[in-house]
Each structure stands twice: as C-alpha cells, then as structure tokens.
Amino acid sequence: MHEILIKNAFVIDPIQGIHGDIMDISVRDGRIVDKVSGTCEVIDAGGNLTLPGGIDSHTHVCGTKVNFGRYMSPEDMRAGRTPRRGAMYHTSGYTVPTTYGNSYRYSKMGYTTLLEGAMAPMEARHTHEEFAATPMQDMLANTLFDGNWNLFEAVGDKDIRQAAAVIGWTLSAVRGFGVKLTNPGGTEAWGFGDDLSSIDETVPNWDITPRDIIDTSIKACEFLHLPHSVHLHCNNLGMPGNYRTTLQTLDIPSDLNPDRQTLYLTHVQFHSYGGSTWGDISSEAEKVASSVNTKPQVVIDMGQVMFGRTMTMTADGPMEFRLYTLHHNKWSNHDVELETGSGVIPVYYSRKSPVNSIMWAIGLELALLVKNPWQCMLTTDNPNGAPFVKYPEIIGLLMSNLYREKELDQVHKLTTDRTSLGTIDRELSFEDIAVMTRAGQAKALGIIDQGKGHLKEGALADIAIYPVKPDQTDPSLQYEEVIGAFQQTLYTLKDGFVVNRDGEVIRGIPNRTFWVNANLPDDMDVMKSPRFVEKFSRYYSVDLENYMVQDDYVERGIEMNTHVA
Amino acid sequence: MEDKIRHVICPYCGCLCDDILIEMTGGEISGVENACTLGARKFLDDAGNRLKGPIMRKGDEWVDISYEEAIDYAVKVLSEADRPLLYGWSGCMTETQAIGAHLAELIGGIVDSTTSVCHGPSILAIQEVGHPGCTLGQVKNRADTIIYWGSNTIEAHPRHLSRYTNYADAYFFHNAFRERKVIVVDVRKTVTAEIATEFVQIDQGGDYHVLSALRAIIRERGGVIPDMVAGVPKAQLIRVAEICRQAKFGALFFGVGITMTGGKYKNIRNAIEFISELNRYTKWTISPMRGHSNVYGSNEVFTWISGYPFAVDYSRGIAFYNPGETTAVDILARKEADAALIMSSDPGAHFPRVCSEHLARIPTILFDPYPSATTHLCTLQIPTAVNGIDAAGTAYRMDGIPIMTRRFMETVYPTDTKLMQEIYDRIRKVKEDA
Numbered sequence: 001m002h003e004i005l006i007k008n009a010f011v012i013d014p015i016q017g018i019h020g021d022i023m024d025i026s027v028r029d030g031r032i033v034d035k036v037s038g039t040c041e042v043i044d045a046g047g048n049l050t051l052p053g054g055i056d057s058h059t060h061v062c063g064t065k066v067n068f069g070r071y072m073s074p075e076d077m078r079a080g081r082t083p084r085r086g087a088m089y090h091t092s093g094y095t096v097p098t099t100y101g102n103s104y105r106y107s108k109m110g111y112t113t114l115l116e117g118a119m120a121p122m123e124a125r126h127t128h129e130e131f132a133a134t135p136m137q138d139m140l141a142n143t144l145f146d147g148n149w150n151l152f153e154a155v156g157d158k159d160i161r162q163a164a165a166v167i168g169w170t171l172s173a174v175r176g177f178g179v180k181l182t183n184p185g186g187t188e189a190w191g192f193g194d195d196l197s198s199i200d201e202t203v204p205n206w207d208i209t210p211r212d213i214i215d216t217s218i219k220a221c222e223f224l225h226l227p228h229s230v231h232l233h234c235n236n237l238g239m240p241g242n243y244r245t246t247l248q249t250l251d252i253p254s255d256l257n258p259d260r261q262t263l264y265l266t267h268v269q270f271h272s273y274g275g276s277t278w279g280d281i282s283s284e285a286e287k288v289a290s291s292v293n294t295k296p297q298v299v300i301d302m303g304q305v306m307f308g309r310t311m312t313m314t315a316d317g318p319m320e321f322r323l324y325t326l327h328h329n330k331w332s333n334h335d336v337e338l339e340t341g342s343g344v345i346p347v348y349y350s351r352k353s354p355v356n357s358i359m360w361a362i363g364l365e366l367a368l369l370v371k372n373p374w375q376c377m378l379t380t381d382n383p384n385g386a387p388f389v390k391y392p393e394i395i396g397l398l399m400s401n402l403y404r405e406k407e408l409d410q411v412h413k414l415t416t417d418r419t420s421l422g423t424i425d426r427e428l429s430f431e432d433i434a435v436m437t438r439a440g441q442a443k444a445l446g447i448i449d450q451g452k453g454h455l456k457e458g459a460l461a462d463i464a465i466y467p468v469k470p471d472q473t474d475p476s477l478q479y480e481e482v483i484g485a486f487q488q489t490l491y492t493l494k495d496g497f498v499v500n501r502d503g504e505v506i507r508g509i510p511n512r513t514f515w516v517n518a519n520l521p522d523d524m525d526v527m528k529s530p531r532f533v534e535k536f537s538r539y540y541s542v543d544l545e546n547y548m549v550q551d552d553y554v555e556r557g558i559e560m561n562t563h564v565a
Numbered sequence: 566m567e568d569k570i571r572h573v574i575c576p577y578c579g580c581l582c583d584d585i586l587i588e589m590t591g592g593e594i595s596g597v598e599n600a601c602t603l604g605a606r607k608f609l610d611d612a613g614n615r616l617k618g619p620i621m622r623k624g625d626e627w628v629d630i631s632y633e634e635a636i637d638y639a640v641k642v643l644s645e646a647d648r649p650l651l652y653g654w655s656g657c658m659t660e661t662q663a664i665g666a667h668l669a670e671l672i673g674g675i676v677d678s679t680t681s682v683c684h685g686p687s688i689l690a691i692q693e694v695g696h697p698g699c700t701l702g703q704v705k706n707r708a709d710t711i712i713y714w715g716s717n718t719i720e721a722h723p724r725h726l727s728r729y730t731n732y733a734d735a736y737f738f739h740n741a742f743r744e745r746k747v748i749v750v751d752v753r754k755t756v757t758a759e760i761a762t763e764f765v766q767i768d769q770g771g772d773y774h775v776l777s778a779l780r781a782i783i784r785e786r787g788g789v790i791p792d793m794v795a796g797v798p799k800a801q802l803i804r805v806a807e808i809c810r811q812a813k814f815g816a817l818f819f820g821v822g823i824t825m826t827g828g829k830y831k832n833i834r835n836a837i838e839f840i841s842e843l844n845r846y847t848k849w850t851i852s853p854m855r856g857h858s859n860v861y862g863s864n865e866v867f868t869w870i871s872g873y874p875f876a877v878d879y880s881r882g883i884a885f886y887n888p889g890e891t892t893a894v895d896i897l898a899r900k901e902a903d904a905a906l907i908m909s910s911d912p913g914a915h916f917p918r919v920c921s922e923h924l925a926r927i928p929t930i931l932f933d934p935y936p937s938a939t940t941h942l943c944t945l946q947i948p949t950a951v952n953g954i955d956a957a958g959t960a961y962r963m964d965g966i967p968i969m970t971r972r973f974m975e976t977v978y979p980t981d982t983k984l985m986q987e988i989y990d991r992i993r994k995v996k997e998d999a
Contacts, residue, residue, distance in 0.1 A: 062869075064965055070868045072691050074886055077872030083882030084670055092872030092884050099869045122700065125959060125967035129659060130869050191707055192813055193848030205737070321844060330695035331841060333850070334965065337702030345695065538734050541702035542968060545572040546583040550969055 002496060003028045003040035006463065009050035010470055012431050014439040015454035019431055020470055022047060027461040030496035034457055043491060043498070047469045051434050052453050053112030053462030053494065055441035058231075058266045058301050059382040060313055061102045062116050062130030062139070064123045065342045068332055069096040069311045069383075073346065076311065088505045095311045095346075095383045099133040105389055107136035107500045110464025110489045113452055115140040115445065117231075117266065117381070118182060118315045120336040121148075122542070124174035128513065128553035135508040136492075136499055138452075138558075140445065141515070142231050143176030144315050144340040145217060147188035149539070150532065155208045155216045161524065164220035164564065168518030169526045171226075173548040175515040175557060178228035178445070179221050182315035183235050184213040187341035195318035199235055199248055210235050214252055218263060222256045224518050225562045227446030229257065229299075231264045234271045237319045243284035246271040247291055255297035260446055267303025267381035269363035275418075278355055283362045283419035289369035292376070299444045300370065301377035304363035304394050306386035307351045313384065317341030338539060349386070357412035359385075361419040367398055368426045373435040374443065391437070392486035398428040400479035430470045450514065450558065461496035464489050514558045521564065567595070574970040575604040576656070576953025579855030579963035580722050580729070587973060594954075594974070601723035608954065615934045615978070616948035632979060635947050639906070640991045642928045646904035648880065649674035652893045653932075655857035656909030657981055658958025658970065662859075662866040664985040665908065670871075670879050671992060675902075678863035679856070679910050680875040681892040686824040687853045688864070688874050689888060690833035697840055699816070699850040700964045701729035706736040707848075710812035712748040714836065715772065715822025716854045717755040725854070730816070731760070746808055750775070751822060763805060770827040771795020775802070776835040782806040783842050815849040821856075855963035857910075858953070862961035897923045905929040908981065909952075913938035932981050950978040958982060 006025040011018050026036040060066050070077060070093060080094035080101065091101030106114065114134070119127040119141040131139040145151050145167065154162035167179055185203035186196045192204065199210040218230045234249050236242035246268065253263040265271070274282040292298055314320060317333050320343025324331035332344040349356040363385065370376040378395070382388040396403050408415065408422055416422050428436075442453020451460035468485035475482045492500035495509050526532040527544075536544045551557075573585040582604065588596030593612045597605040619635035620627045630638075643649055651669050654662050655678050662678075669676035680688065704711070711730045718725050726732050735741035749761035750772075758764045767775050774795040781790055783806055792799050809815055817840055823832045836851060843849040855861050864874035871877045873886035876893075889895060893912070896902050897920035904927055913921055914937065924942045931943040934951050950956035955976035961967050 067865055067869050068696070070872055071688070071864065071874050072695055074692055074873060077884070077886070081872075081883040089667065090670055090871070090879070090882065090884055098872050101872075122966060125969065126865065126961075126965070129866075129959060129967070133663070133869060191703065191848070193844065324695075324841070325845070330691075330693065331697060332691070332695040333697040333699070335699035335703045335850070337700045337706060539702065539706055539736050541700065541705055541729060542966065543572045543583050546574065546968055552969070 001029060003036040004043060004493070004496060005036050005040055006043045006045050006050065006465070008047050009045035009465065010047050011050045011455065012434045013052060013455045014431060014435045015442065015448060016456055025050070025455060025463065027493070027496045030461055031451070032455050032457055032459045032461050045465050048490060049430065049466040049468050049470050049485065051110065051464050051466070052438050052455050053464055053492070054110045055113040055438045055445070055453055056111060056379065056382070056388065057115050057377050057441040057445055058117045058379045059114055059388060060117050060384070061114055061382070062099060062134060063119055063127035065313045065334065065344055066096060067126070067130065068334065069313050069344045070098065072330060072332055072344065073311065086504065087507050095309060095387045099130050103134040103136040104505050107492050107505060108488050108503045109391065109486065110466065110492050111137060112462035112492070112494045113138045115142060115177070117142050118144055118180055119174070119176060120144050120315070120340050120342070121170050121174040121176065122336055122339055122547070124176065124549050125553055128175060128549065131511070131513050135511055136494065136505065138512040138514065140177040140513070142178045142180035143171055143174060144180050144182060146181045146184040146213070146315065147340045149338045150526070151213070151217070152206050152208060155212050156206060160216055160219045160223060163216045164223045165520060165524040165526050167217070167220050168224050168520050168524070171516045172518055175513065175549045175554045177514055177516055178226065178231050179217055180231045181214060181217060182233040182340065183237065183319065185210040186235055186318055187315060190318040190341045191335060196235055199245060211252065214249065218253050218256070222262070224564055226516060226518070227560055228444070229261050229264050231266060233266050233314070233316060237270045237316055238323070240273050240275040240277055240281045243272050243274055243288055246288055250291045250295060250298060253297050260443055261299040262297040264444055265298060265300045267379065267384065268300040268366055269303040269305060269359060269385065272362050272366065281355055281358055281418070283358060283365060285362045285365035286369060286420055289366055292370050299375050299377065300366065301379040302363045302367050303379060303381040304385050305349050305356065305359040306380065306390040306393060307349050307356065307360065308386065309346065309348050310383045310386055311344065311346050313342070313344045315340045315342045317343045319343070320345055323347070337541060351411045354412040354414040357415040358418050360411060361415050361421040364397055364404065365419060365421050365424065367436070368424045373428070373432040374440045376436060377440055377444065378433070378436040392483045395433050395486050396479040396483040399433065399475035399482055401425050401427050402476055403479040427476050447514065461493055463493040465491045510556050512556045512558050513554045514560060515554060516562055517559045518562050524564070570973045572971070573973060574953055574960070574968055575600055575607065576858045576960070576970055577604045577607045578722055578858060579861060580725055581858060581960055581962040581968055582724055582728060583968055589974070592975065603723065611951060611954060616936065616946060619945065619947045621945050635945060636984065636987055636991070638945055639930050639988050640995065642904050642930065643672055643906065643988065644992045644995045646672065646674070648901050649904045649906065650893060650896050650902040651676045651906045651908070652912065653908035653910030654678040654863040655860035656952060658859060658952050658960060659862045659866045660958045661982045661985050662863050663870060664982065664989050666867050666870040668985065668989050668992070669877065671989065671996065673880050673882070675878045675891055675896055676867065677876045677891070677893040678867070679860055680864055681888065682894065682915060683821055683856050683860065684824055684853045685875060685888055685892065686830035687833045689830035690837055694834055694837050694841070696837065697844060697850055698852050698964065700966055701962070704816040704850070705729050705733040707814040708816045709744060710746045710748070710808060710815040712750065712815070712817040713757055714750040714817060714819040715826070716818055716820025717751065717757050718818070718854065719757045720755070721820065722854055748805060748808065763808065765797055765801060765805060768796040772823045772826060772832045773828045773835055776832070776839050778802050779806050780835070780839050780842055783810065783839070809843055809849070810846050812847055812849070815843065815847070817849065817851045818854050819851070820854045852964060859960040861963055861965065862959065865961050865965070894920055903927055907931045907939055907943065909933055911937040911939050913942045934978070947984065948978060949981040949984060950976045956980040
C-alpha cells in the first residue's frame with residue numbers, strides 16, 4: 001500500500017466544481033481516496049495551485065511523421081540536449097524532442113495524459129512503440145480516416161452502419177482511440193498531386209465530398225458510442241479566406257451527444273483567415289468564435305502560433321507541399337496507401353512578418369472570444385504552431401491584458417488593423433486555464449469516467465502542484481510569475497507517485513494506452529465481408545493477417561469497450 | 566507430420582514480404598512458397614547451419630562455453646571498455662535495437678547500424694532537403710511511371726516489382742503492367758534494364774550530371790545542356806524528362822549504385838530535388854531500396870531514442886552525431902574502439918581491411934546464429950534464435966511500414982532481445998554498485 005497526503009493545496013477542480021479551496025488530498029495506491037492513515041508520506045502544498053494532471057488533447061509526439069521530423073533534422077536535435085541523469089535517460093531536440101525529451105518536459109509542466117493527434121492505421125505499431133518510450137504520460141491515439149477507401153465506399157453508399165463498421169473495426173484493429181479527419185478527401189486527392197478547396201467539391205475518383213465524409217463520420221461515431229467525437233482538421237488549412245470553409249463546417253453537426261461535443265475542430269487558428277491572398281490576409285476569428293458561441297455541440301482547440309523556430313507536421317500532405325513552395329525549405333512527404341497522407345517541413349515564425357503576427361493574434365482572439373472555456377482548449381498543435389514548452393507563455397498572454405499589449409507592440413504593425421486583439425480586454429482566470437488545460441480535455445475526450453481530469457474520490461491520482469498562490473497573485477500584473485509557475489511544477493504526481501519534483505524526473509511509472517474496442521454485432525463484422533477481404537488483399541501491400549496490431553503493443557492498454565445502439 | 570504456416574514475414578530484405586507460406590516437416594522447414602530465391606534460401610538453409618552454442622576463442626582454438634559464461638564475458642568487456650562500438654543491428658528486431666541504444670548510452674559507447682555503409686548518404690541528403698516519399702502500396706495502386714536508379718532490383722529485391730510496382734495489381738489501372746512505364750538508369754545493362762521501357766546507360770560516376778541535366782530540362786533550361794551528358798544523348802534526356810512530366814504518379818527508387826558512387830550524398834540530394842521539382846507539375850515520390858530486413862527499423866528506433874538515425878556517440882553523455890567521425894568504419898580505422906559488439910551483421914565481409922584488423926585485435930563479441938566472415942575476427946560468438954523463424958519482433962519495411970514478424974518454429978536458442986536485456990540489466994547493476 002502506498003499513501004500520500006497533500007496538505008494545504010489550493011485546489012481548482014472544475015469537474016467537481018471546486019473553485020479554489022484550500023484542502024487536503026488523500027492518495028492511496030494510485031487513486032484519490034477519502035482519507036489515508038496517519039503515518040503516510042505528507043506533501044505540504046503550502047497554499048500553492050493544485051490541479052488535476054494536465055491533458056493535451058491535440059499534440060504530435062509519437063509516430064511516423066513525428067519521428068521523420070527528428071530524422072531529417074539533426075540541427076534541431078542539437079538544439080536541446082541533456083545527458084542521462086538520475087532516473088532520466090538522455091534527451092535531444094527542441095521543436096521535435098526525442099520521446100523521452102517530450103515526456104520529461106511535459107511532466108515538468110504537470111502533464112500526465114497526451115493524445116497523439118494523427119496515427120495512420122497502417123503505421124499504428126510505430127506510434128505504439130513510441131508510446132512505450134514516453135513513460136511519464138498515459139497515451140491515446142487519434143486514428144486517421146480522411147482518405148480511408150473502405151470508409152469512402154460506405155460514405156458513397158450513404159450507409160452509416162457500414163461506415164461505423166469500418167471505423168469500429170479499424171479502431172479495434174490498430175488499438176486507436178478516436179476518429180481523426182485531416183483535410184478529409186484532400187489527402188486522397190493528393191495521391192495524384194491535387195487538393196480540394198471546398199467541402200462541397202467532389203473527391204477525385206470518388207463520388208463523395210468532404211461534407212459527406214464529415215457528416216457520415218460524425219453519425220457513425222455517435223452510432224458506435226465512441227468516447228470522443230470526430231476530431232476534425234478542416235479543409236483549406238492555412239489558406240487566406242479559409243474561414244468560410246470553417247464556418248460551413250461548423251454548420252454541419254447537430255447536437256447528437258448529451259455528454260460531450262459532437263464535433264471537435266482542431267487548431268482553429270490555422271482555419272480563421274480572411275482576405276484572399278497573403279498580402280491582404282486578416283483575422284476572421286470573431287466570426288468563427290461567434291459561430292462556436294452559438295453551438296454547444298462544438299469544441300475547438302486554439303492551435304496557437306508562437307514566434308521562433310518550429311517544425312510543421314501533419315497528415316495534410318498537400319498543405320505541406322504548399323508551405324514548401326512558400327518557404328523553399330526541406331520538405332518531406334509520406335502518403336499512406338488507402339488511408340491518408342502526411343508532410344513535414346521546418347518553419348520560422350517571425351514577429352516581423354505580418355502574416356505570422358496575424359496568425360499569433362488569431363489564436364489569442366479565439367481563446368478570448370469563445371465565451372465558454374469548455375469549448376476552447378489550449379494548444380499549439382504541438383509542434384506546428386510552437387513547441388508545447390510555450391504553453392506557459394500562452395497562459396500568461398490569456399491572463400494578462402498588460403502582457404498582451406506589450407507583446408502586441410512588438411509584432412508587425414498590421415496586426416492591429418487586421419485583427420481585433422488590441423480591442424479585447426478579457427483576462428482569463430486560473431479556473432478558465434484549469435478548464436482549458438485538463439478538465440475541458442477530459443470532458444471532450446470522454447475520459448472523465450476513466451478517472452482523468454479531476455480529483456474526485458476514485459479518480460487517478462494525477463496531480464500537478466504549481467508554485468503560485470492564486471489568492472495572493474494578480475496574474476494581470478504578475479504574469480511573469482504565472483508563466484514561471486506553469487513552466488515547472490513543484491510536484492507532478494502520476495498514479496499516486498511523485499514523478500517529477502522541481503523539474504527533475506525522480507521516477508518513472510509504466511504508462512498506459514487507452515484504446516477503444518468497438519464491439520459490433522456479427523452482421524457488422526467487416527472481416528466476414530468477402531468484398532472487404534478481397535479488396536484488402538488486392539490493394540493493400542500487407543496481408544490483412546499482418547495488419548492488425550497485436551496485444552504485445554498495448555501491454556499496459558486500457559481497453560475501453562463500446563457497444564452500438 | 567507436415568504443417569503449413571501462412572502469412573509468414575520474410576526476414577531477408579527491406580521488402581519484408583509478408584505472404585510467405587512455410588511447410589514444416591518433423592519440426593524443420595521443408596518447403597517455402599511465394600518467396601524469391603534469396604528469401605527461400607534464408608529459410609531453407611537454416612537447418613543444420615547454426616552454431617550449437619556460444620564459442621570462445623582460446624589461443625588458436627574455439628572452445629564451447631555456456632550462455633552464462635558468454636554473458637559474463639560480454640558484461641565484463643562492455644562495462645570495462647572506454648570506447649565500445651555497438652554495431653550492426655539491421656537483422657535485429659526493434660525491441661533489441663532499443664536496448665542497444667540504451668546500452669550505448671549506459672556505457673558511453675557508439676551505436677551505429679549497417680546504414681553507415683549502405684544508405685547513410687541517403688539520410689545525409691534527406692537531412693539537407695527532406696524526403697518526398699510514400700508507402701509501397703501507394704506506388705502499386707497509382708504509379709504509371711517507375712524509375713529504378715542504381716538498383717538492380719530483379720536481382721537484389723526480386724519481388725519488389727511483382728508486389729509493389731510494375732507487375733502488382735493496381736486500383737487505378739485495368740491492366741497495370743501494360744499501362745506502366747519503367748525507366749532504368751544504370752552503368753551497365755542489368756537484368757532489370759532488360760524489362761525497361763527506357764534504359765538510360767550512364768558513365769560510371771555520372772549520376773549527378775544526369776540528374777542536373779534532367780532538372781534543367783524540367784525547369785525549361787534545357788538549352789544549356791550539351792549533346793551528351795555522362796554518356797547519355799541529350800535527346801534521350803529530353804524524352805525521359807517528358808515521360809516524367811507526363812506521369813500522373815511517378816515513383817523513383819534508388820539503390821546503393823548511386824549512394825556509394827562518387828558524389829555520394831550529393832547524388833541523392835540532386836535526385837530528391839529533381840523529384841521535389843517534378844511535384845510542381847505532377848505527383849512524384851522517391852524511395853531508397855533498403856537492404857537488410859530491419860535496417861530502417863534501426864534508423865527509426867535510434868531516432869526516437871537519441872534523435873539521430875545512426876552513428877550516435879555517447880562518450881560525452883549527450884547524444885552526438887557526426888557521420889564520418891562517429892560511423893563504425895571511421896571509429897575502427899582510427900583504432901579508437903577498445904571493444905566491439907557486433908549484432909547480426911558481417912563487417913568482416915564488408916569493411917575495409919584496416920577495420921577488420923582492428924576488430925581482430927580488440928575483444929569483439931558477435932551475435933549471429935550462423936558462422937560468417939566476422940566469426941574469424943571475433944573473440945566470442947553467441948548464436949541466438951533467428952528473427953522471423955524462431956523469434957518474433959517488430960521490423961520496419963523499407964517504406965516505414967512496421968510489421969511484426971512471426972515465430973513459427975520451436976527453439977532451444979535464446980532470443981537476442983532476452984540476452985541483450987540481461988546484459989543491459991547486469992551492466993546497469995555494475996554501474997550502480999560502483
């Protein structure tokens with residue numbers, strides 16, 4: 001039996017409705033309990049901010065394209081090296097750190113759960129192998145369906161049940177968690193070097209549109225009772241004027257789920273551009289945020305851009321090619337047969353660039369204009385907008401108008417004309433931040449019942465204690481202290497053990513992988529469909545028998561069983 | 566008793582064909598279907614050719630020793646070494662490769678894979694300009710134009726054409742074989758060249774020139790090109806460039822014929838930039854023809870652990886990468902290594918003589934099920950179960966597709982994963998106790 005008592009904690013736990021009370025937290029054998037024995041280890045939180053462990057609901061940390069970002073970038077590996085020390089392996093990398101680098105740095109910031117944003121089903125083993133080497137966090141994998149031919153056939157037949165059968169089988173087969181659509185239809189078009197520019201354009205060689213793919217996937221997802229909703233990277237990422245596509249997409253889903261959103265739109269900053277060229281690009285964050293404000297069925301994440309060097313990586317292959325023709329930097333691409341695409345290129349976001357400055361402002365506008373923090377998660381689409389180590393600075397910007405004004409002074413002057421950032425005086429509270437960095441994620445991902453994102457009795461004892469006393473701190477003036485506090489916890493606990501103290505990993509705990517086993521009735525089993533099996537063997541380059549991910553890859557898997565209606 | 570095992574993964578080359586059918590009789594492999602000659606021999610030549618147990622050199626003699634004694638020796642040598650080289654890895658599964666990378670970190674050694682003597686230059690080029698690639702099934706379903714450059718595929722990767730390119734079923738063609746064009750570029754008329762729609766025979770070392778000429782034509786700067794470029798007539802270059810530009814989906818595959826000739830990584834850089842250029846007009850991808858079954862896995866594993874695909878030096882505690890300095894051949898040629906662990910590879914057959922001489926001088930521990938040229942250089946050889954026959958694990962195909970190989974035979978041999986874990990755990994204890 002292992003027990004810890006955390007005393008004098010300033011707790012904010014939005015899921016439980018605890019808004020900043022000084023209280024004690026009892027932990028036994030990895031779970032929050034009512035009380036512990038008098039002899040256990042005691043941690044004095046000293047009135048410091050104590051939150052459930054952080055959850056990132058959209059990050060790129062493990063898998064084929066992340067590793068390709070490392071592989072092609074020795075210059076980035078040199079930019080962040082630490083030697084083996086104590087319980088820590090060595091690390092390399094700044095924008096795309098090695099798995100241990102990611103894991104230790106997230107842990108230092110109090111994060112205990114990460115959702116890898118894009119796993120190609122066919123390359124799932126790679127993602128799971130890297131999950132096993134990301135020891136400080138529990139992991140989940142969003143699984144790519146944007147160019148999935150089996151799904152396309154079901155969409156073409158307008159057969160939601162068949163779409164659900166394909167999605168359910170695939171998630172179970174590859175030990176995936178949620179449904180990810182990245183530029184739906186566009187990645188298939190990229191197979192022959194094309195892209196789509198509207199959600200109503202027909203996918204080449206398929207009599208369907210992105211709208212059809214999105215709509216059918218949403219309904220199939222709800223039919224399967226998946227914990228998470230469809231997780232969508234909209235079409236037209238990064239194109240001036242793309243806010244129209246985003247608004248049209250926001251209009252697709254009706255409210256189909258009482259427990260969470262029906263559609264999760266990721267890195268919306270990259271999808272809220274007005275204008276028609278790079279010369280007249282402007283922010284349309286107000287229109288996008290207004291739409292979100294009227295749609296409780298939608299959750300977004302920011303995809304904030306922060307200045308400096310980073311690496312872009314996405315399944316959106318055609319977008320990366322466009323970026324390459326702009327930057328003329330090194331370009332990698334990796335199409336995955338019958339499923340999806342991907343691309344990687346390094347970028348530098350400069351505050352002297354009007355476009356980059358406007359992008360920076362748009363992310364902040366979205367977070368400040370979306371009224372309900374439960375509908376806007378704090379992300380950078382790590383590392384696309386910036387490496388996740390920049391999250392504390394984003395928190396500072398959202399909590400302090402003064403800091404925003406100072407920063408706005410430093411960026412390209414056009415930002416003031418082309419965005420509304422300078423006119424917004426909202427300052428987010430510690431509770432807003434707690435929602436946007438853990439509680440909201442737990443709800444959006446549907447993992448509250450797994451004991452994530454809160455400190456209720458029975459919850460997983462994942463806890464972050466930050467060196468800041470909210471009742472004695474004015475974030476709008478003392479933003480530097482707030483930033484410092486979120487950069488490094490006093491203590492990070494995972495599964496009831498102190499795993500990180502003052503920035504040093506002091507022990508590793510075997511992590512878990514949450515995956516969905518979608519239980520389907522016999523008549524929905526695609527393996528019994530001769531058409532499915534025949535097409536698979538003809539067009540995939542591996543045998544069906546070698547495609548499905550073995551249990552060896554999820555030794556510490558948490559199987560979340562779902563059942564159709 | 567006869568048994569048939571289907572969907573076996575061939576552990577020979579980077580194609581990782583996963584449709585092999587093995588027939589077993591009396592516990593031994595008696596037949597192989599679907600595999601190429603190279604793969605079939607890998608399975609059929611297994612029986613009777615393995616070492617029975619670890620062997621240790623004592624003077625001019627080989628002495629049989631136990632696995633315990635072998636591990637004791639390995640632990641002692643590796644924990645006492647100042648500059649140990651851990652080389653090979655491309656026949657190991659990723660599970661073993663990961664332990665190897667951590668072992669190198671633990672003992673401050675150098676970990677390098679066979680990459681440094683095959684597609685190392687390709688990786689250096691990718692680190693300069695990126696890599697527009699795709700999975701092999703993407704080529705199979707879509708490609709109407711295929712280039713093999715410096716790769717005699719029919720002899721080196723015999724099933725590449727039938728599974729993934731020219732002869733494979735394609736979703737977007739009725740009769741793929743008749744609708745596809747194959748261009749072969751090589752210095753001699755290889756067997757592969759004989760099936761080409763267009764064979765471009767270039768002078769030895771002329772790759773860079775020919776690629777530059779093709780890029781110029783694609784950019785509509787063909788006027789600057791002389792009548793002959795490295796043995797290729799200008800008219801043919803223009804014809805080839807036009808085929809490339811007209812393709813709906815093109816795929817260029819390149820072999821060590823271009824990575825290991827003069828110009829090395831600059832050749833590959835030029836080839837990648839040629840493909841990047843073509844993508845402004847149509848769709849093209851480029852892919853290296855990786856040799857060993859899991860050499861690509863070693864690059865992937867070393868990258869997520871250390872940040873670098875090969876040639877990682879831990880002597881300063883941090884991961885340090887400088888191919889040409891931290892590559893196995895260079896470490897050995899400079900006589901720096903004072904101990905070597907060779908994992909399932911055969912440097913004795915491939916390295917320069919000075920490197921082999923140095924390996925013979927220092928304690929060299931070889932993990933290999935079979936006798937090889939390196940046997941003659943090593944101090945200790947430890948046979949293990951054969952990956953893909955009596956051991957299973959993860960291997961990465963040449964295009965990055967991870968597959969779990971199958972274990973289909975009972976074994977008395979320990980796996981290299983188990984032995985490496987034991988060595989790692991024991992050395993860690995030695996270090997902690999010190």
